[in-house]
Amino acid sequence: MKIKTKLSLGLGFLFSVILLLAGLGTYYTIRLAGEAKEVLKNNYESLENAKNMLRATDALLLSDSASYLLALKTFETSLQRQLNNITEIGEQGATFTIKENFDLLKETLTAKKEQGATNHQIAVIRQHLYQLTDINLQAIIRKSQAAQNAAERVSMYLILIGSFSTLITFAFILYFPGYIANPVRELTESIKQIANRNYRQRLHFKAGNEFGELADSFNQMAQKLDEYEHSNLAQIMFEKRRIEAIINNMSDAIIGLDENRTILFSNHEATLLLGLTEADLVGKYAPDVALQNDLLRHLLSENGTSPIKIGSPEKESYFAKEVVAIQLPPTEAGKKIGQVIILKNITQFRELDLAKTNFIATISHELKTPISSVKLSLKLLRDERIGSLNPEQQRLLEYISEDSERLLRITGELLNLAQVETGNIQLHYRPIHPKEIINYACQTIQLQAAQKQVNLEVNLSEDLPPVHTDLEKTAWVLVNFLSNAIRFSSQAGTIYIRASYTTSQGKQFVCFSVQDFGRGIEARYKDRIFDKFFQIPDADALKGGTGLGLAISKEFITAQGGDIWVESQLGAGSTFSFSLPVV
Missing domain, CATH: 3.30.565.10 (Histidine kinase-like ATPase, C-terminal domain)
Incomplete structure (x- = not known):
């Protein structure tokens, strides 16, 4: 069954429980209200009729003949209402007895018989009215007790149904979220294991729903990653050893740092220059190591391009520092993941450059004397006292003069360059x-x-x-x-x-x-x-x-x-x- 279907059924069940409780409560409330209404309606009318007839008999006993007609009419009206409102057992007999005695009373009053007979008949009527009142009072008590019993039954039914619904709903709330959340939590933990390169992690969902399909897909992915890891691990380790061998056999000193400035590797030349072992460098935080090593501190803090001079008992050596930032490809946001510090030994080039500078200075200085002599000779040749020159000779002298000027300018620039390179610039501020x-x-x-x-x-x-x-x-x-x-x-x-x-x-x-x-x-x-x-x-x-x-x-x-x-x-x-x- 699909998860969506189960969610729909669960929510539908809760909705049904709510409807059931609401329906039962409404039904029994209406029923109790109806029964109470019947008690108030029928028996109350009978009691009201009996009370009116008792008052009419009181009027017959106490009033004169002039009030008989009004009392009789009141009694007869109430009696007729009672005849139309007979609802209890025994109430009919008492009512008909009252009617018979009332009919006799009217005959007696019509015949104007003695007062004693009239009073006797009124007493009989009153006795039956009390009986009618007692029947309705007992009915009211009986119906009230029945209504109370019904209310108690309704309360018991509602309590039982509510308790059952509460237990079912509580069990639903307790277990149903876990049915959804537990697979998600297990999937999250498994993904973390995969992220930590534990490719043997598997999911074991047996449900035939989306979670089951997800577990199958996850297990297939983990299996492929596990196969890829084991198939390439040996090759990766071989390539790693080969790169380490290449780095260790390079003539330049190389130090690799990650993005947190932790030393990842250092080849043999770097350890010799720093005077430390590989164990003292690899895996250590570079600024901490630099606190005890001046050269490493200089490499980490120096940003200039001038050569670094490192002294040794044999001779001084010069190194050019190059810092190569290692970044991810642009497709991966180009994040910097470390840097490599390379120290190239330029001592030989520095010595050659110094020799070149000395040679340029010497040869330039030596060339100035003959060039000056050439210029002096040119000046003498142009002097007409020595002799006249034809146009061709004049032109040749111009060429020689231009070349000598150019040679003199070149030697002057070479001397200035030698002065600059040797650091002997003479400035007069x-x-x-x-x-x-x-x-x-x-x-x-x-x-x-x-x-x-x-x-x-x-x-x-x-x-x-x-x-x-x-x-x-x-x-x-x-x-x-x-x-x-x-x-x-x-x-x-x-x-x-x-x-x-x-x-x-x-x-x-x-x-x-x-x-x-x-x-x-x-x-x-x-x-x-x-x-x-x-x-x-x-x-x-x-x-x-x-x-x-x-x-x-x-x-x-x-x-x-x-x-x-x-x-x-x-x-x-x-x-x-x-x-x-x-x-």
């Missing part, structure tokens, strides 16, 4: 007005702008405060911006140079910007434009560039506590900007 920096740069670049007929438009905000900076280094950055802008601007174009006051995070800055209307920069290259030796892959842009100018500019500005950035849109030009703190 002093308060300088932004207008002085812009004038310095514009005068330096004026000849190059005039050759291409580029107009330099300077826009300065009023009352700019002085900045705390190195004039030559800052002007060099602005010259680099202007040089690039002239190179990428069209013939007879315009370049805007601006300086304005700004604030950031409660600090005051002056922002310098150079805007051109050249080809612009693609979005994919904007993040790399300040990297060393990076050039936009464009044949026109490669002329005369080294890929070092912007990288050196970034180092100069950041060393002075400022910031540098670029805004560009392909086909609409670029705006290179940097900011310096106010004095």
Whole structure:
């Protein structure tokens, strides 16, 4: 039987019990009311008639002949009513006797016989009236007792039926909810067991209803999950051991954390660097372990990108930290479930970079002397006192002069780069007005702008405060911006140079910007434009560039506590900007 049918039957049963109790109570109440009404109606009328006839006889005994007619009429009227209201046993005989004696009394009164005969007849009538009254009183008592007995029987019936209905209803309330709730509770507990990977859990509902179908479906699901678990467990364990072996054999130090920062794994290289065993790390709360380990505390709190130096008795080693956030796929809300900290040993690359820096510094310094000699020779060759040159020779000298200038610029940038990388930037700070920096740069670049007929438009905000900076280094950055802008601007174009006051995070800055209307920069290259030796892959842009100018500019500005950035849109030009703190 379906659960819906059982619910309908149960509720229908309760409804039937309510109707039964209501119907019985209404029936017996109406019945008792009817019996009580009959008692009041019939016997009360008989008593009323007897009382009126007794009063009439009293009037006959006490009144004169003038009142006989009224008393007789009253008696006769009441007697006629009584003749029409005979309902009790013996009441008919008493009533007819009264009628006979009343008829004799009327004859006596009509014949005007002696008073003694009249009184005797009235006494007989009164005796029978008392008998009639007694019959009705006894009937009233008898009917009242019968009504009381009936009421007692009705009460007993209602109590018995109500008690039986109460017991049935109580049993229904006690057991029927359990019939519905117990399978649901058992199903809930079984689902919790399945969630805890207890796939041997089964439901045992024998009912042939929806719960039985639910139990069959649940048992089939649990069986499939159990089969899947056992069929894949060995493969999963093998894959787990293989991943652990791969992690332990990697040359980089690797530490895995879950979303609660509990250490999940740590390979051999990580344990060596931390000076701890695997048992000291795996399963422990990382911040607690970090309290006793400086390196781990540094790994958990350091967010910078600078290399981490780790000392050892043999030599100092450098490591680059990379934090990889592990997230669920977007289909599962992309929730973060942990992170992996990777320490890559970059000691060899650092040593090579240092050697490269020293080599660049040495070779750049050594190249400046012969380049200066070449420039001096070029100057002597141009002196007409030595001799005249034909146009072809003049043209060759121009080429040699341009190449020597380019070599000198490259060696200068390489020396600046070596100075930056070795951390030996020599900065001479002093308060300088932004207008002085812009004038310095514009005068330096004026000849190059005039050759291409580029107009330099300077826009300065009023009352700019002085900045705390190195004039030559800052002007060099602005010259680099202007040089690039002239190179990428069209013939007879315009370049805007601006300086304005700004604030950031409660600090005051002056922002310098150079805007051109050249080809612009693609979005994919904007993040790399300040990297060393990076050039936009464009044949026109490669002329005369080294890929070092912007990288050196970034180092100069950041060393002075400022910031540098670029805004560009392909086909609409670029705006290179940097900011310096106010004095």
